[in-house]
Amino acid sequence: MCTHASNNSHNTFLTDSPAKLIISNAIPAIASMMFMAFYQIVDGIMVGRRLGPEALASINLLYPIIALIVGLAVMIGTGGNTRLAVLLGAGKITQARQTLGLITLLGTILGILGGLGIYLFFPWIIRFLGASGNLAADAGDYLRSLSPFFTSMILLFILEQSVRNDGKPNLATIVMACAALLNIILDYLFLFIFDYGIVGAALATGISKSLGASFFIVYFIKKSLKNIPGLYFAYPKAVRETLKSISTNGSSEFFGSLAVGVTTWLFNYKLLLLAGSLGIAAFALVQFILMIASAIFMGIGAGIQPIISYNHGAKLNKRVWSIITQSIVASLIIAVALVIILQFSTIPLVSFFIKDHPEALRLTLEATEWIRWSIIFMPIGIIGSICFTSIEQAGPSILIALSRGLILTVIGLLVFSRLLGLTGIWLTPLFSEGGTAIITLVLINSWQIKYLRNQEDTFTCINYNNGS
Numbered sequence: 001m002c003t004h005a006s007n008n009s010h011n012t013f014l015t016d017s018p019a020k021l022i023i024s025n026a027i028p029a030i031a032s033m034m035f036m037a038f039y040q041i042v043d044g045i046m047v048g049r050r051l052g053p054e055a056l057a058s059i060n061l062l063y064p065i066i067a068l069i070v071g072l073a074v075m076i077g078t079g080g081n082t083r084l085a086v087l088l089g090a091g092k093i094t095q096a097r098q099t100l101g102l103i104t105l106l107g108t109i110l111g112i113l114g115g116l117g118i119y120l121f122f123p124w125i126i127r128f129l130g131a132s133g134n135l136a137a138d139a140g141d142y143l144r145s146l147s148p149f150f151t152s153m154i155l156l157f158i159l160e161q162s163v164r165n166d167g168k169p170n171l172a173t174i175v176m177a178c179a180a181l182l183n184i185i186l187d188y189l190f191l192f193i194f195d196y197g198i199v200g201a202a203l204a205t206g207i208s209k210s211l212g213a214s215f216f217i218v219y220f221i222k223k224s225l226k227n228i229p230g231l232y233f234a235y236p237k238a239v240r241e242t243l244k245s246i247s248t249n250g251s252s253e254f255f256g257s258l259a260v261g262v263t264t265w266l267f268n269y270k271l272l273l274l275a276g277s278l279g280i281a282a283f284a285l286v287q288f289i290l291m292i293a294s295a296i297f298m299g300i301g302a303g304i305q306p307i308i309s310y311n312h313g314a315k316l317n318k319r320v321w322s323i324i325t326q327s328i329v330a331s332l333i334i335a336v337a338l339v340i341i342l343q344f345s346t347i348p349l350v351s352f353f354i355k356d357h358p359e360a361l362r363l364t365l366e367a368t369e370w371i372r373w374s375i376i377f378m379p380i381g382i383i384g385s386i387c388f389t390s391i392e393q394a395g396p397s398i399l400i401a402l403s404r405g406l407i408l409t410v411i412g413l414l415v416f417s418r419l420l421g422l423t424g425i426w427l428t429p430l431f432s433e434g435g436t437a438i439i440t441l442v443l444i445n446s447w448q449i450k451y452l453r454n455q456e457d458t459f460t461c462i463n464y465n466n467g468s
Contacts, residue, residue: 079250
């Protein structure tokens with residue numbers, strides 16, 4: 001039994017009720033994810049209305065390449081922050097600070113190398129993606145303009161999670177909201193006032209994310225200089241051991257992101273064959289709609305990640321189980337509500353993005369009618385994968401991520417598109433999310449049987465001001 005803890009924001013992770021913790025941490029995380037989704041949606045609306053559906057298609061074509069960079073960033077961010085939270089839960093504050101320093105350094109190096117690689121090889125990359133004509137020109141302009149900001153984009157993702165692990169979920173949400181608002185303002189200025197075209201959309205994204213990342217860096221540097229309790233940058237030690245932990249814990253997120261890049265390329269390839277560039281534009285618009293649902297479920301996962309990792313580090317597995325089950329139940333209720341809302345709001349939502357393109361509108365409405373049902377199963381796979389990562393169970397997390405992002409999606413695309421044509425493509429997300437949900441529930445139940453039978457929860461007093 002803990003009789004004293006010097007950092008209340010950390011101690012509550014181990015003592016407050018699971019429901020209270022989920023609400024207090026998930027709501028700011030959901031808000032943060034929603035702000036980021038909102039800016040991407042508004043960005044899509046502005047690009048679509050100002051530059052047309054082909055410009056949207058060109059950005060969507062680039063996702064497989066961006067997914068590679070994002071996947072590595074997610075591996076560092078999720079794997080590193082999971083390790084960091086487990087160390088905090090075990091009272092090892094010095095090692096946690098060293099881990100923060102290491103993942104920040106890794107993110108910086110990755111951003112520099114990724115941006116340089118894109119700049120040097122972008123003509124080959126555009127050809128590899130199958131773009132030609134206006135699609136190739138727009139995609140090339142967007143990618144070249146965005147690549148210098150890769151470091152800022154990666155650090156924003158990594159450090160936002162670190163601020164949440166430091167017990168400041170509201171601060172993280174405020175910064176992400178300000179970055180999203182700035183992106184929207186810059187989108188309007190660059191697209192509608194200065195007429196920078198698709199380059200303006202890339203610059204708006206890069207500048208806003210750079211300012212957000214800069215704030216988080218200053219936040220941790222200030223704590224380092226003033227030796228404020230909690231997390232701050234420290235010189236990395238035990239680098240090899242930490243890298244192993246990061247790569248293991250973050251591998252599922254990396255493979256998941258990389259898999260989505262591969263399947264997006266396959267989706268685009270099939271859609272080009274069956275419906276042309278308007279098919280890709282329709283798919284991009286549906287992804288914007290699904291982004292709202294995904295942001296909510298990712299927000300819940302991001303909110304409970306530090307809670308689960310802290311309790312796992314303190315060996316409170318019964319609390320971990322309670323947090324997981326309550327989060328999934330809450331997410332399923334939200335998922336059903338979203339499907340019902342989409343039944344009545346699809347047309348006005350799609351109309352925001354495009355005008356005077358009846359064929360693109362028809363394709364998007366047809367796609368949404370089928371794909372929206374996948375939302376019901378979506379939270380189980382998303383939250384399940386995050387939960388297994390949070391308790392350092394890389395194997396189940398990788399299986400869930402690959403099933404959802406690659407294996408079931410590829411099977412669905414190849415089989416259903418051959419049998420049902422374009423409708424088969426729209427049915428693939430439902431098949432993928434439904435199959436992943438079944439796999440996830442089996443894995444969660446197996447973990448519950450293995451780790452919770454005849455186990456008592458105990459934990460010891462932790463002092464978060466001092467290292468151990």
